[in-house]
Amino acid sequence: MPAPKQITRRSLLVTSAVLSSLALAAPAAVAAPKPSDSPSASASPSATPPASMSSVGGARLGRPGTQVNLASGVPVLPKDVSARSWIVADAESGDVLAAHNAHWRLAPASTLKMLFADTLLPKFPSDTKHKVVPADLAGIGAGSSMVGIKEEETYTVHDLWLGVFLRSGNDAVHVLSAMNKGVENTVKEMNEHAEELQALDTHVVSPDGYDAEGQVSSAYDLTLFARSGMQKKDFREYASTVSAKFPGQTKKGKKGKKVRESFEIQNTNRLLAGDTDVPVYQGIAGVKNGNTTNAGATFTGVAERGGKVLLVTVMNPEKPEHNEVYKETARLFDWGFKAAGKVQPVGELVPPKGAEQAKPGANPSGEAGGSGDGGSGTTGTGSKPVASAPAADGSSGVGTALGITGGVLVLLAGGAFLVNRRWPLPDLVRRRTRP
16 A cells, blocks of 8 residues: 655644524424335435435435535536535535535445444443453344454453444444443434434444445435544544554464464555555545445545535445545545635534533533543554644654534524534644554
8 A cells, every 4th residue: 555645734723612603593304204114225226316305404405416506716516426425514614515415315334333433432431341252243244344353352442443443343333232232222322313413314223334124324414423423532533543453362372371462454444544546635534434235335534624624425436446435535525625615505514403502611522422532532552543743752644633523502592592503623633643
């Protein structure tokens, strides 16, 4: 894998003060039919999106086809984007700059792990240890992506989350689900959290995103999951980690002593780690990729450039080229950074139902379905995240890791909810030098 080029990070100064400008709450949600109403919801979808979809975030987002307000000075959208559904949004303001079938319910693949992480990360301290028993690994789908967890071995929660984020390990998901009172309980909590985030296109059946009857999400909902997850420090750091050491299996050494060595795992997010035909994207900071038979390739990414932070989700490109989902995401990022500040939005990313207005002097890490830190706030010494600025030891690296605070957005006044549509960013995550 070619080494990425060094990139100079441009500082991003953001105030955490509450803005005075408020906008009325998003229009009432109009949900699409329940997944259970469509027995073949998880099967390969039609090439034609439904004529009527959810209008969460704005009426135009519920319309089929591409939605964008082109005007003088606004760059034209890239023509070579073949995805069935995609969205480009400002991560901070929530403005949707452009979208294509944003609420089309499709199989999400492992991008659903963003919701899994956003739901479970706050529950277990990263140094919690768990010895894996056979029941923990039961029910993993054939052909699943695995990080290599072994029965009767002990792992920390930190290890398990590295397995989820870097290798998209369904084995790690199932172990964490077992720690959370089982898969059934985890699925229930994920569906409840999706509803709290107003991700009404989503129905979870399997916590790892493995193809399952009735399991669906949308580009809009996946973007909500990423935005909520990036509020948590641990989520940001795991999502931006390029490589890490993972515990192997205990074996007898040459002298008969038990030895447990580790092996290196690489992040499968190609915009973060790079590949032969995909360079590391300037300013990328995560988030999650996926690929299954029914879903095709899916990806949600977050990147910062020139003081702008964008979220892009791409679902199921029809072009069969290698790494096409990353190439189309990069094109949409490029367009978004050029269009930001020039194009009128076509909708917005709604805040969680229970969001509250921030108070001056309040903890800037906020809550939105979990603690702002989501645990210890460290990915540990064995991991190697991308560096965005000189680290404590004077080293430097590439990319920009960032997070989104929030969950403190709604103001109750006169019996009506008013929404502060700007979600301020905390300090950027300082990431260490990558190998």
